[in-house]
Amino acid sequence: MAQKVADEKNISLKALVDKGTNRVIFVEADNDFIDVLFSFLTIPMGRIVRLARDHSIPVEIGCMNKLYQSIEKLDVQVFRSNACRDMLLLPYSAANCYCKNLKLKIVDDVEPTRFMCCVFSFHSWLSYYANVTCGFDSCSYLINRPLHPSVGDSEVGEVFVKEGTRVIITDDLQVIPPLSAAGISLFTKLGATNSNTTEELTFSIGVEQVLNLLVGSFVSKTPFTETLLKPNPVPKLGGWNFNQEKCMESQMPGASINEEEETISVKLIVSKSKNVVCYAEVREDFVDLVFSFLTLPLGFILKQMLDSPWKGCIDQLLKGVLNFDEQFFKSNHHKELLCNPKLVPGFSYENNLLGIEETVYYKFPERKLTSDRSIIPSHQSSETYEVLKFIDPKSHGDKDTSIRGFLKLPAIFTVTDNLDVRQVSPIFQLSILNDLKVHFTDIEDRTVHVGKKEALRLLVASFVSDSVLTDAFLRNPIETSTKQEQ
Incomplete structure (x- = not known):
């Protein structure tokens, strides 16, 4: 044999x-x-x-x-x-x-x-x-x-x-x-x-x-x-249960947000009845972060x-x-x-x-x-x-010191729960809600702030989960401000 x-x-x-x-x-x-x-x-x-x-x-x-x-x-x-x-x-x-x-x-x-x-x-x-x-x-x-x-x-x-x-x-x-x-x-x-x-x-x-x-x-x-x-x-x-909080506690002890730490703001569109993130509206800094996972x-x-x-x-x-x-x-x-x-x-x-x-x-x-x-x-x-x-290959000779990552700014993107990233599109956002069978009356905005601990939590979730935003932000709550859509 x-x-x-x-x-x-x-x-x-x-x-x-x-x-x-x-x-x-x-x-x-x-x-x-x-x-x-x-x-x-x-x-x-x-x-x-x-x-x-x-x-x-x-x-x-x-x-x-x-x-x-x-x-x-x-x-x-x-x-x-x-x-x-x-x-x-x-x-x-x-x-x-x-x-x-x-x-x-x-x-x-x-x-x-x-x-x-x-x-x-x-x-x-x-x-x-x-x-x-x-x-x-x-x-x-x-x-x-x-x-x-x-x-x-x-x-x-x-x-x-x-x-x-x-x-x-x-x-x-x-x-x-x-x-x-x-x-x-x-x-x-x-x-x-x-x-x-x-x-x-x-x-x-x-x-x-x-x-x-x-x-x-x-x-x-x-x-x-x-x-x-x-x-x-x-x-x-x-598609299975992963205890991210246990993982993150051992790696990043302490409070989730340091007041002196620069953070990334993310607007989540959440289904209230299902308690899942339908999608997020984000700027280029958040997309730079998740894209950098591949490097x-x-x-x-x-x-x-x-x-x-x-x-x-x-x-x-x-x-x-x-x-x-x-x-x-x-x-x-x-x-x-x-x-x-x-x-x-x-x-x-x-x-x-x-x-x-x-x-x-x-x-x-x-x-x-x-x-x-x-x-x-x-x-x-x-x-x-x-x-x-x-030489920073990302700069390509530009002198704009406000530009940091891989993407041009300003830019707005739609990111789904499983990290499908696209330029912002109302049609795409509507298709997401339709696929999830979520009605307009069932959604609300939640703003979350991503610091180092949250970035590492997102990294872990993207590696093991197919519902990254939900797992990182809803199943492990962090500092949020909620606004009910009218």
Whole structure:
């Protein structure tokens, strides 16, 4: 029954299988596969949605798919620049310069790390996108000169963990060092010690299997079994009860709104009888917020959901990384790339309520580029290296400092409960009410104010729910002012 190991581009994986139930008990993984698995945490959400669609994997991750489709359907003129739309639909990963060395690359449509610079390279202004105006003083030249610096390691292998590292990974993605007391206890509990009911199989894992494993882990507690033994259509993640308040209490203690904190105002149109949000009327700042969810690395999103029960098991992967002994990582920096993933420079914006940072790059005279600050000796003069400055690709040369995010302003949008975002349209709003069978006399306006805690609650809801606005604002009440429609 064991599958034949394929070519050298694949990874060979041994699995212990329960013959009676035809399920994977655990797999043995070396550093090649561990790196691939850990790299999931660095992939932006928009890339995951795109990968699943491009490979015809029928999964709906909360309302992330709907957000993605909304960006595709919006008039390109709504965005500040063409780059803004690209940043949301095909977001870069700040760890791409490391992940290029993975033995299996699931994000295979990303070019090797390449920056564009001004023809006057001494300016040190870079961009991920060509044909944006240089940011150096009054320089008006376009940034369109390719720069291929030496970034990270040059050899395939040893991306995050050291060569020779081996672990066992359970069907629900628990990562356990071999021969640990916890592992032995777990195997006994799973019945893995009975050789009469188990068998060892060897699988050849390629890109398709890795993608199925990634996507399956969003919606299943047994992604290895479903990927290797029972390839079935993947269900959607949504339409079930998720305790967001428990999640948010552990991540964002204290009052929901800080009086000194800048907030976003949102007008909800609510059905009084059904106690659901029909739609919201919002400005561009709210749409910037929800669209930015697609630029976030998976690890950042999962960190907001630790210790919260839900349908999938991808969170076990983050827990495994957090608890993984530092001696197995190449450095503390490599562990930080996974535990605290950051945005690519230029992908954040002023008043980003989510609190995620952008990566900082340092350049040395030999043109080596790094984001690892720890390799710079404390006694080394700042004259021997420089902090690289990146052009904000969203600006496209505009000088309007009031513009912050991906969209032009002023603008008003209609956002449905499942995050279908469209330019404001009374006809669309009427169709929503008709579809919900909600009469005019049954609706009221409620204004809510979104700060950091509420932004994170929206993020969590968009990841696991198909009624995001209702779950975030009505089932977890926050400061509101209500006005009955006349």
